[in-house]
Amino acid sequence: MVVDTSLRRTLHERGMRMTPQRQLVLDAVRELQHATPERICEHVQRLAPAVNITTVYRTLDLLEGLELVRHTHLGHGAPSYSTHAHEHVHLVCHRCGEVTEIPPEELTDLTERLRERFGFMLDPSHLALSGRCAEHGDAAAEANGL
Secondary structure: OOOOHHHHHHHHHOOOOOOHHHHHHHHHHHHHOOEOHHHHHHHHHOOOOOOOHHHHHHHHHHHHHOOOEEEEOOOOOOOEEEEOOOOEEEEEEOOOOOEEEEOHHHHHHHHHHHHHHHOOOOOOOEEEEEEOOHHHHHHHHHHOOO
């Protein structure tokens, strides 16, 4: 395990201490890219079997508060965590569960419209849209005679 000096510095600046568990959870989020807390816990337990799911949840909350990770709800169930380096919109298929990533710029028109009409500032890099992928969307259109 390589100690993340930016994590250590960030924690120290806020009067918190660096722990191996915090580093392991951050490493797991970076490695897995999009993972639920349960999957992160399984990954961490390969190196540190004593780490439990409660520790993982607390650490994810801390890391999110430090703006080192973010969560997205990709559908029903637990959120998926990733680092800020992965800023994109998720398109989630209802039928097969496929997740497609698109750049946030694809929503520029919508973002501007929401800001102008409602004063709402959308964060498109923290968004999941549900629908049907190309494969399942076409099948639905054919079934409906479209």
